[in-house]
Amino acid sequence: MKDRRWIALCAIGLVVLAMLNLPDAASRRVKGAVRDGISPLQAGLRGGVRELREIVRYVRGLGDLALENRALSEEIVYLRGEMRMAQELARDNQMLRDQLGFARRFPNKLVSCEVIGRDSTGWWQTVRLDKGAAAGVAEGRAVLTTDGLIGRTVAVSGRTADVLLLADPACKVAVRLKRSGEFGVAEGTGVKPGEAPTVRMDYVLKTADVQPGDEVVTSGLGGLFPKGLPVGRVAEVVLDASGLYQTARIELAADLGKLEYAFVAATEKDLAAARAESVPADVVLDAETGFLEGEGP
Amino acid sequence: MKLLILLFWLLLGGTLQAALPAWRYMGQPAFPILLGVVLYAALNKKARYFVAAAILAGLVEDALSLAPLGYSSCSLLAAGTLAVLLRKEFFADRATTTSWVGALCAATATGTLALLLRSKGFVALTGRDMLWRMAGSAVLAAVLVPLLFALMRGLERRLGTWEDRA
Numbered sequence: 001m002k003d004r005r006w007i008a009l010c011a012i013g014l015v016v017l018a019m020l021n022l023p024d025a026a027s028r029r030v031k032g033a034v035r036d037g038i039s040p041l042q043a044g045l046r047g048g049v050r051e052l053r054e055i056v057r058y059v060r061g062l063g064d065l066a067l068e069n070r071a072l073s074e075e076i077v078y079l080r081g082e083m084r085m086a087q088e089l090a091r092d093n094q095m096l097r098d099q100l101g102f103a104r105r106f107p108n109k110l111v112s113c114e115v116i117g118r119d120s121t122g123w124w125q126t127v128r129l130d131k132g133a134a135a136g137v138a139e140g141r142a143v144l145t146t147d148g149l150i151g152r153t154v155a156v157s158g159r160t161a162d163v164l165l166l167a168d169p170a171c172k173v174a175v176r177l178k179r180s181g182e183f184g185v186a187e188g189t190g191v192k193p194g195e196a197p198t199v200r201m202d203y204v205l206k207t208a209d210v211q212p213g214d215e216v217v218t219s220g221l222g223g224l225f226p227k228g229l230p231v232g233r234v235a236e237v238v239l240d241a242s243g244l245y246q247t248a249r250i251e252l253a254a255d256l257g258k259l260e261y262a263f264v265a266a267t268e269k270d271l272a273a274a275r276a277e278s279v280p281a282d283v284v285l286d287a288e289t290g291f292l293e294g295e296g297p
Numbered sequence: 298m299k300l301l302i303l304l305f306w307l308l309l310g311g312t313l314q315a316a317l318p319a320w321r322y323m324g325q326p327a328f329p330i331l332l333g334v335v336l337y338a339a340l341n342k343k344a345r346y347f348v349a350a351a352i353l354a355g356l357v358e359d360a361l362s363l364a365p366l367g368y369s370s371c372s373l374l375a376a377g378t379l380a381v382l383l384r385k386e387f388f389a390d391r392a393t394t395t396s397w398v399g400a401l402c403a404a405t406a407t408g409t410l411a412l413l414l415r416s417k418g419f420v421a422l423t424g425r426d427m428l429w430r431m432a433g434s435a436v437l438a439a440v441l442v443p444l445l446f447a448l449m450r451g452l453e454r455r456l457g458t459w460e461d462r463a
Contacts, residue, residue: 008344008345008348012348012352012374015352016352016367016370016371016374019352019355019356019366019367019370020365020366020367020368020371022366022367027365027366030356030360030366031359031360031366032360034356034357034360034361035360035361038308038311038312038315038357038360038361041308041309041312042312042315042316045312045313045316046316049316116316117312117315117316117361118315118316118317118318118319119315119319119327119361119362119363120311120314120315120327120331120357120358120361120362121327121358121362121364121369121410122319122320122325122326122327123362123363123364123410123414123419123420124362124363124420126362126363128315128361154363155363162363164363169421190325191321191325257318
């Protein structure tokens with residue numbers, strides 16, 4: 001009896017040791033398989049919650065529907081105008097880039113994804129997207145919403161991708177102040193109870209022109225994030241203890257607490273790799289026109 | 298408890314745990330649903346079910362987070378072993394005792410996982426942060442584990458697998 005217990009204990013120990021020492025590639029495959037297996041459940045649960053929320057919203061907002069409809073119609077007209085202008089600008093931009101011989105830094109495709117989960121342990125600020133490598137999502141790509149940058153992809157399986165959010169202390173972004181052109185690195189400060197997630201821009205020179213309200217965008221340095229993506233606005237500027245540098249607290253443009261949809265900035269290479277395994281065509285948006293791939297304005 | 302039911306609870310637990318945002322207070326711990334499933338197996342079932350539950354729950358938890366594979370299994374095995382040691386000392390069906398044991402085991406699991414993650418540099422935590430988070434997960438488990446136990450027991454009675462008790 002005692003022998004059997006020892007054998008069982010040794011077997012358990014071996015299983016755990018094997019799991020801990022799995023080669024990186026094998027570990028990724030196992031994690032990816034589990035994530036892919038669970039993703040339909042997560043998507044289903046998310047869909048159910050959304051339906052429920054819609055019903056509650058519908059019941060609550062019956063009276064506001066007409067007003068909302070009018071506001072949306074106005075917004076469509078406005079956005080169409082904006083889009084036409086953006087197309088013109090993109091064309092001019094393209095021409096200038098070609099002339100100057102710049103490589104295109106901004107990826108021209110956005111993969112539309114739905115947020116289906118969060119980090120199960122709570123140790124990291126992450127969300128899970130319902131699209132993975134099969135849809136053209138790769139590791140280390142910028143993830144954004146219509147409001148601005150939210151983070152980067154860190155773990156990608158066939159059908160899911162984990163996004164490390166800007167609020168996580170492990171997420172660092174090279175940024176620039178749009179007004180004064182000052183450069184810096186923004187890093188997450190975690191989430192504090194009752195406060196919106198913020199990021200901090202450290203080691204800004206004492207003489208640098210930084211003011212509350214300044215718009216912060218990605219600088220494109222480091223090559224990880226495309227240039228010019230909105231990150232947020234400076235909320236507060238303080239001198240650090242040494243008195244040599246300033247630290248800016250940045251309020252994020254996107255609301256990380258209410259993420260439902262996100263876009264992954266995919267490169268042509270990512271999409272080409274995915275096409276080999278058949279990309280769902282309805283999820284790829286053209287960043288220049290905002291329309292589904294293959295459709296026009 | 299048949300293995301299939303165990304798998305059902307693990308998948309459901311993992312899905313729910315990943316869907317619920319972490320509690321914003323006391324170090325932002327996640328809702329310990331998978332831990333509850335492991336504790337249920339540890340307190341009510343044979344050892345082999347508990348071990349299978351701990352390893353599989355750890356696999357699911359690690360797959361749904363950025364933690365390396367095996368870390369959560371270690372922490373859940375530690376917490377479950379504590380529950381097994383305490384098993385004979387209390388009446389498992391009483392909500393208050395279940396609540397206390399759940400809290401103690403949740404603190405153990407969180408502490409073990411925090412030590413593992415910190416030792417390899419995956420998270421930057423001070424001792425105070427760790428203790429605060431352990432307390433947070435204990436509070437969550439104290440509330441959640443008795444509810445989860447009642448739910449799992451209810452399902453077992455309906456399915457007629459209650460006689461599997463060790």
